[in-house]
Amino acid sequence: MIVFNVNDMTCGHCVGAVTKAVKSVAPSATVSVDLGTKRVQIDGRDSDAPAFKAAIADAGYTPVEAAPAVDPVAARGGCCGSCH
Structure with a gap:
């Protein structure tokens, strides 16, 4: 998974433009954009961070x-922390 912070995304149009830019590089990639946190997560077989970064930059x-978010349940090693 590749994650970018895109602090200059401000609206739904921005989300669409960034998604379109990523899809232009890897049409089969899964793109998740969180406008509230300004994070773009890209998951796909053809993960090329420099190409994604360039495409997003070309879109303006x-x-x-950024580092991918850590799942707190997975980080603990189980659902309640007791399992190891």
Whole structure:
């Protein structure tokens, strides 16, 4: 999974433009955009971070690579933390 912070996304149009830019690089990629946190997550077989970054930049935005979010349940090693 590739994650970018795109702090200059401000509306639904921005979300669509960024999604379209990512899909132009990898049409089969799964793109998840959270406008509230300004995060774009890309999951796909053809994951090429520099190409995605360039496409988003060409669409007029400023992508900054970020670390994927850690799932708190997975980080603990189980559903309640007791399982190991």
